Amino acid sequence: MLYLYDGALDVPEILKEWYEQEAKSNYGAYIPFVGTVRSEDNIEGLSFDIYEPILNSWFEAWQKKAEAKGAVIKMAHSRGDVMLHESSYIAAVFSPKRRVALEFIDEFVEDFKASAPIWKYDLKGGKRVYALDRSTAIKGSGILK
Amino acid sequence: MVRVEFLGPIQKEPLELEITNLNELAKILQEDESMKEWLENSAVAVNDTLVSSRDVVLKDGDRVALLPPVCGG
Numbered sequence: 001m002l003y004l005y006d007g008a009l010d011v012p013e014i015l016k017e018w019y020e021q022e023a024k025s026n027y028g029a030y031i032p033f034v035g036t037v038r039s040e041d042n043i044e045g046l047s048f049d050i051y052e053p054i055l056n057s058w059f060e061a062w063q064k065k066a067e068a069k070g071a072v073i074k075m076a077h078s079r080g081d082v083m084l085h086e087s088s089y090i091a092a093v094f095s096p097k098r099r100v101a102l103e104f105i106d107e108f109v110e111d112f113k114a115s116a117p118i119w120k121y122d123l124k125g126g127k128r129v130y131a132l133d134r135s136t137a138i139k140g141s142g143i144l145k
Numbered sequence: 146m147v148r149v150e151f152l153g154p155i156q157k158e159p160l161e162l163e164i165t166n167l168n169e170l171a172k173i174l175q176e177d178e179s180m181k182e183w184l185e186n187s188a189v190a191v192n193d194t195l196v197s198s199r200d201v202v203l204k205d206g207d208r209v210a211l212l213p214p215v216c217g218g
Contacts, residue, residue: 035218049153051212053193077217089218109218118217119153130154135214138188140197144171144211145184 002059003076004050008086018074018092027072027094029101033109035089037082044123045083046131051117058116062108071095071104075112081123115139149209155183167191167199170209187211 003014011034019030037046059075066073071093078088091109095101114136121128147164151157157179164170167189174180189196190210191203203209 048217050217051152051210054190054195054210054212057193112217114215116215116217117152117212118215119213120216120218121154131216132154132214135216137186137214138195138212140195141186141188141212141214142184143189143197143199144167144174144187 001074002056003074004052004079005076006079008082009076009078009088009090011087011090014076014090015092021074022072022094025072025094026096028096029098030092030094031098031101031105032090032092033105034087036087037084039084041122042124043084044126045081045086046088047081047121047123047128048078048088049119049121050077050079054117062111066093066095066104069095069100069104071100073104073108077118083123146205147203147207147209149211151183151211153213153215155180155187155211155213165203167196167201167203167209170203171199183211183213187213 015032022030063073074092076090082088091105093101093104115138120131122131146161149160149162149170162173174184190212191201192208
């Protein structure tokens with residue numbers, strides 16, 4: 001399941017909710033990754049734009065890959081502003097055995113960074129500054145140049 | 146008409162164009178100096194599916210989106 005929220009994520013609540021959703025599903029492993037906004041380069045926080053139609057299809061493709069391994073993926077992400085020390089991103093894998101979940105969370109988060117249609121901005125002096133230097137061109141970019 | 150949208154940080158209003166393929170769109174956008182850098186690093190989706198070449202036929206009602214470099218999380 002994919003969950004989008006306006007503003008910062010309520011980490012304890014989301015982790016608890018996901019735990020409860022799968023508590024009786026007979027998964028042996030629950031491996032969450034929680035991304036937190038760190039203080040660096042004098043930013044006040046981060047801000048995010050999301051293009052949902054392509055994010056949904058990207059996520060569905062990953063969910064199918066997970067299902068093939070008997071696993072399930074959950075992901076939560078923020079829209080708009082998220083301030084320092086708040087969370088904007090949680091991903092988690094549930095699987096029967098730990099190895100699948102440990103490997104899957106790594107692959108999933110890497111592809112998320114490279115492919116998910118989400119744009120990050122630094123919040124500085126109340127302005128949104130696109131974080132181009134930390135962004136990755138989606139595979140196949142540049143066909144119109 | 147084909148609707149062309151510019152996502153994320155690309156500060157450009159959507160366009161409604163009479164075009165039949167991505168080569169025609171490339172030509173139009175290449176004439177816009179403000180799009181030069183974005184054309185280098187943006188991916189293209191047609192009706193919300195990413196495409197990897199310009200060999201795509203466009204028909205009335207299709208939607209094209211330009212997706213600049215991403216960074217979720």
